[in-house]
Amino acid sequence: MIVVRVKLQINEHDKDTLLACLKGQMDEISRFKGCKDYSFYQDPLDPSRFFLYEEWLDRPSFDAYKRSKEFQETSALLFPMMVQKPDSAYYSSEKVGP
Numbered sequence: 001m002i003v004v005r006v007k008l009q010i011n012e013h014d015k016d017t018l019l020a021c022l023k024g025q026m027d028e029i030s031r032f033k034g035c036k037d038y039s040f041y042q043d044p045l046d047p048s049r050f051f052l053y054e055e056w057l058d059r060p061s062f063d064a065y066k067r068s069k070e071f072q073e074t075s076a077l078l079f080p081m082m083v084q085k086p087d088s089a090y091y092s093s094e095k096v097g098p
Contacts, residue, residue: 001036001094002062004054007087012048014081021077029070034061048083059092 010018022040030038034057043049056062065071078086 001092002054002056002059003091003093004052004056004062005089005091006052007049008052008078009046009049009083010078010081011083015047018050018077018081022074025070025074025077029065029074032061032065032068032070034058035065 019042026038026040029035036055036057037053038055039053041051041053043051054062056065
């Protein structure tokens with residue numbers, strides 16, 4: 001399994017635009033082959049900070065998503081709104097426990 005964690009901060013005045021655009025994108029991306037989870041969270045203490053969490057069945061599934069039109073569209077939406085480079089981490093892992 002591939003786990004992706006991205007922390008990002010956007011311009012505060014872009015928050016409503018970001019949320020409106022991502023709602024449709026998230027449903028579409030969640031239906032990608034191999035996508036186990038695609039969730040976007042907002043920091044309750046700082047409304048300009050967000051956290052993206054993804055789980056993919058395997059590396060080929062994640063790579064196919066990264067080559068997709070949806071990834072390009074989401075990136076084109078997010079990057080101009082960011083106030084700094086995102087903090088991203090990628091993990092290859094196996095779930096332990098129930």
